Amino acid sequence: MRLATWNVNSIRARQVRALAWVAAKQPDVLCLQEIKVETEGFPSDAFRALGYHSVVYGQKTYNGVAILSRAEPSDVVMGFGEGGGEPQARLLAATFDGIRVINAYAPNGQSVGSDKFSYKLDWLNRLRVHLDLRFDKAAPLLLCGDLNVAPEARDVYDPEGMVHEVLFHPEARAALARVVDFGLVDAFRAQRQESGLYTWWDYRQLAFPKNRGARIDHLLATPALVSRVRGASIDRDERKGKQPSDHAPVILEVEA
Secondary structure, three states: OEEEEEEOOOHHHHHHHHHHHHHHHOOOEEEEEOOOOOHHHOOHHHHHOOOOEEEEEOOOOOOOEEEEEOOOOEEEEEOOOOOOOOOOOOEEEEEEOOEEEEEEEOOOOOOOOOHHHHHHHHHHHHHHHHHHHHOOOOOOEEEEEEOOOOOOHHHEOOHHHHOOOOOOOHHHHHHHHHHHOOOOEEHHHHHOOOOOOOOEEOOOOOOOOOOOEEOOEEEEEOHHHHOOEEEEEEOHHHHOOOOOOOEOOEEEEEOO
16 A cells, blocks of 8 residues: 655646656555645546545645545545634545545744744644544554654754754754654654655755755654555655656555
């Protein structure tokens, strides 16, 4: 079973690439973030032609998450499920073949000390409360997506230079650690320990060819699911070529 996450940075801009990637890699479940389109505008028919179901929590211009799957999804929940509506479409959950999958797109935070950075920290804290209230750490659970935090020094190309930036700031890392402390394991790191493995590279200053990146896209799983993981990879090739996303897909190979 192949589970994957990918911030596509606009499904409209990356539709051709996304369709080609799905056709080539054949994921069983693919979580997409930052689709930047309303739910009705997501190309569900195009993915259906490839044999995929789509569940979408969209938003015009910004944010938005979607999950593509071979198996029909069940128990779909959009947002934190607390009612009253939410201003930003960032969280989507569904169950596939007995695995509860949570697709998350955490706020970037813009700049340390800003209102948006405070919102990022609050959102991650809210996510931890959500896990405590609604999920079972003993069951097969996958929390994946662009969490906009690099947890460790080996997850950024310049730890000293980035420590005061939103992706690697101590407060952001502490907030993500609280989420993980729910009872999750970094499933990618359980398979791959080496440094220099990144999932995001700035479009500017030749960041990608110089491998000046950060590992901010994650697949976090409960022990019941981690025990079934047989491999993990980052598809760096998808960051190459014409009009790529600034993120690369991250893939887990899981025993069915």
